[in-house]
Amino acid sequence: xxxxxxxxxxxxxxxxxxxxxxxxxxxxxxxxxxxxxxxxxxxxxxxxxxxxxxxxxxxxxxxxxxxxxxxxxxxxxxxxxxxxxxxxxxxxxxxxxxxxxxxxxxxxxxxxxxxxxxxxxxxxxxxxxxxxxxxxxxxxxxxxxxxxxxxxxxxxxxxxxxxxxxxxxxxxxxxxxxxxxxxxxxxxxxxxxxxxxxxxxxxxxxxxxxxxxxxxxxxxxxxxxxxxxxxxxxxxxxxxxxxxxxxxxxxxxxxxxxxxxxxxxxxxxxxxxxxxxxxxxxxxxxxxxxxxxxxx
DNA sequence: CTATCTGTTCTGAC
DNA sequence: TGTCAGAACAGATA
Numbered sequence: 001x002x003x004x005x006x007x008x009x010x011x012x013x014x015x016x017x018x019x020x021x022x023x024x025x026x027x028x029x030x031x032x033x034x035x036x037x038x039x040x041x042x043x044x045x046x047x048x049x050x051x052x053x054x055x056x057x058x059x060x061x062x063x064x065x066x067x068x069x070x071x072x073x074x075x076x077x078x079x080x081x082x083x084x085x086x087x088x089x090x091x092x093x094x095x096x097x098x099x100x101x102x103x104x105x106x107x108x109x110x111x112x113x114x115x116x117x118x119x120x121x122x123x124x125x126x127x128x129x130x131x132x133x134x135x136x137x138x139x140x141x142x143x144x145x146x147x148x149x150x151x152x153x154x155x156x157x158x159x160x161x162x163x164x165x166x167x168x169x170x171x172x173x174x175x176x177x178x179x180x181x182x183x184x185x186x187x188x189x190x191x192x193x194x195x196x197x198x199x200x201x202x203x204x205x206x207x208x209x210x211x212x213x214x215x216x217x218x219x220x221x222x223x224x225x226x227x228x229x230x231x232x233x234x235x236x237x238x239x240x241x242x243x244x245x246x247x248x249x250x251x252x253x254x255x256x257x258x259x260x261x262x263x264x265x266x267x268x269x270x271x272x273x274x275x276x277x278x279x280x281x282x283x284x285x286x287x288x289x290x291x292x293x294x295x296x
Numbered sequence: 297c298t299a300t301c302t303g304t305t306c307t308g309a310c
Numbered sequence: 311t312g313t314c315a316g317a318a319c320a321g322a323t324a
Binding site for chain 2: 002003054069070071072073103133135136153185187194196197286287
Binding site: 032056071072073131132133134135174176177178284 | 311312313314315316318319320
């Protein structure tokens with residue numbers, strides 16, 4: 001379930017740990033998860049870790065890029081030691097960083113049954129790409145291909161300066177009848193928005209997810225943009241959202257779930273104090289949570 | 297055991 | 311061209 005704030009958290013954590021390291025090996029356990037030639041990424045060092053929408057881009061010194069999309073269940077886990085010593089106690093002995101879909105076996109042996117790709121670095125540390133449902137991918141691409149994907153598949157980022165009312169009105173022109181929730185979740189419109197942060201942003205703006213794009217007033221557009229930025233920045237600040245039942249063992253538990261007001265709050269009283277009860281409906285096949293009273 | 301649900305994105309049909 | 315169902319996949323829940 002990684003969305004923009006989760007992916008940004010992963011980017012930051014990875015950036016601190018792997019920039020400057022040289023890739024010395026790669027193991028691919030699921031062919032579909034890796035698109036490219038393995039030999040192309042063995043040898044170069046990592047120069048940067050970037051993010052665009054929900055995509056992570058690891059830049060290499062040979063001008064190639066490792067692009068990752070975690071989709072629903074992808075994880076990127078960094079380990080200083082490539083294998084755990086045998087025994088019952090599986091406590092970590094080195095620096096470790098995990099990010100992505102939460103699961104209870106993050107702290108277990110790596111690689112595990114969900115590990116699709118393993119990268120090894122010159123200092124023997126490793127980066128594991130785990131993905132239970134195999135929706136995610138890692139692609140080896142040249143710079144031009146990366147730019148082309150960024151341009152074609154994604155609109156402006158909500159936190160960009162260019163993400164203005166005028167920009168959104170331009171995007172809205174041809175799809176006046178679409179509801180605001182699907183509009184906001186369109187990656188070619190608001191890059192990186194996912195289900196959780198869309199529901200939360202609409203609540204923050206007190207706009208109903210069912211409203212049509214054509215009925216949104218200028219001041220509401222403005223409020224919506226401000227709300228999206230506020231919610232996304234909050235998400236980044238708290239290190240993303242982690243499932244409530246998930247207990248992280250290596251220090252990178254997200255805290256945003258404690259600040260959600262409608263997402264997965266079905267049946268609870270509205271945080272606004274308006275007297276409403278959070279309702280769950282389906283819009284465009286996605287679970288949608290909102291307050292029918294104060295979200296107009 | 298089967299049916300349903302989840303959450304992101306792409307594809308194909310109308 | 312916009313809209314929508316279905317697929318990709320695995321596991322939890324009913």
